[in-house]
Amino acid sequence: MTRTLRSLITEAAALSVAGAGVIRYEMGTALIGTGTDATAVIVEPGDNPGVSGVQDAIKVLLRGDAVAALHPRFQFRAPLPIHLFARLDQGCLPLGTALCRGGSSTPDRFNHAVLELDRPLAREILDAVRPVPAPGPVPTVDWVDQVDTDPIGALESFVLGWFSADETEPIQEGSDETGELGNLPDALTAFRRLANLRPRIRDFYNPILTKPRRTSGPLGARLVFARDGEGTRDWFIPWPPAGPGAAEPRVWLTEDPGSTDEETILEEEPLSRFLLQFTLYETMNAAPYHARTYCMPTRRLDPLWDALCPVPLSPFMPTYEADRFFVAPGMLATVSSDENEAVVTFAALHRGTLIPLLKHGFRWFSFDG
Structure with a gap:
């Protein structure tokens, strides 16, 4: 693939676009040169989500030890341009110029930056710098x-x-309110068991709570078992469950829980099927x-x-x-x-x-x- 890319240059030539007085820095696997005219960034190729390198056709990430001297170079409105390159076997491939779209706010903590290319990478270039495994x-x-x-x-x-198995401390039975609540519905018990076997499902942005909360509202006593990450919604079942639906209770969504504008909406699926929906949705996000x-x-x-x-x-x-x-x-x-x-x-x-x-x-x- 790299043989068809004719614009490869040497590392020295890539750094030279920074201008006179180039100073070299490293952030993770990336080499960064600062000069009087610009900032040059050389990243390693590879498929490495979350670490220094090309993330997609427009996004490049820098991540590593903090380098306070680089902080002024990676501001949203930095005065000097940022030139990006990827290091391949035969030389460095120019990727174009970029703007910084995010990073550490203070110099002493400047250990990452999110760069956005001015022009998306062509498919041929993307495959060269981020080969598809x-x-x-x-x-x-x-x-x-x-x-x-x-x-x-x-x-x-x-x-x-x-989800792959992770080694972590399991949820200890009796370490939450389960004893006070009595027997949880089978679906919630199953989810707790899965959280022991696959701990990553505890860390969804919108989590299923390991400690369900007993509250009350316009519909009476309820058990809140999930919430969104911003606290603007939660999901509950009537508590304690009673009647024909006790084994498979219906699920309610609460908008703005605890506020005077609180609104409740009945979900389409009962608890066990809702938990599958919720898990699929959060798995996609993660x-x-x-x-x-x-x-x-x-x-x-x-x-x-x-x-x-x-x-x-x-x-x-x-x-x-x-x-x-x-x-x-x-x-x-x-x-x-x-x-x-x-x-x-x-x-x-x-x-x-x-x-x-x-x-x-x-x-x-x-x-x-």
């Missing part, structure tokens, strides 16, 4: 067949297949690779149905985007659509899993592949 092992989608008959089993199979289309005619989705398997659940959060879930090995997808227009979002464990989507010619709002 072959996808690793991917989980199957056999659990979809369990959703209608055993949603708790489907939840367990999905979580155990998608996945390492994403892609999202612009709004397009719904008919453009037709080629996807051979590759994606629908999850038999109602649309998630119908008051908002009403996303329907689809899966493929190593990939999750949501479709928000009506008869005329649709938006599709993908999440994947491996970047290579997204690459086949390029053949459909969609217009991408973002594409990590």
Whole structure:
């Protein structure tokens, strides 16, 4: 691939664009040169989300030990331009100029910067500086067949297949309010058990609470078992559960909990199926690779149905985007659509899993592949 890229230059030539009096610095694996005219940044190639290097067609990340002297060079309105290069086997490949879109706010803590290229990288260049690795092992989608008959089993199979086991201290029974609350519904107990086996599901931005909270509201006593990361919504079940739905209680969404404008909305799915919906949604947010289309005619989705398997659940959060879930090995997808227009979002464990989507010619709002 690199043999076809004719604009490779030496490291010295790359640093020389900074002008006179170049001073060299390192931040992680990146080499940074500062001079009188500009700042030159040389990053290593590779598929390394979250560390110094090219992240996608427009985003480059710097991350490493703090370098206070670099702080003035990486401000949103820095006075000198930033030139980016990637180091390949035969030399350094110019990537273009960039602006800093984020970073540490004070010099003593300047240990990262998010750079945005003025022009997106062409596919040939992106593949050279961030080669697409072959996808690793991917989980199957056999659990979809369990959703209608055993949603708790489907939840367990999905979580155990998608998330790798981590070593951490398990949730200790009796370390929360469970004893005071009595027996939790089977679905919440199953989720607690999964959180012991796959601790990463405790760390969703919108978490299922390891300590459900007993509160009250317009509908009476309730058990809050999940909330959003900003505290503007939570989800609850009536507590204690009673009547025919006690084993599989209905779920309510609360908008602005605790405020005078609090509003409650009944979710479409009962608890066990809702927990599967919630987990799929949060797993997509937490996945390492994403892609999202612009709004397009719904008919453009037709080629996807051979590759994606629908999850038999109602649309998630119908008051908002009403996303329907689809899966493929190593990939999750949501479709928000009506008869005329649709938006599709993908999440994947491996970047290579997204690459086949390029053949459909969609217009991408973002594409990590």
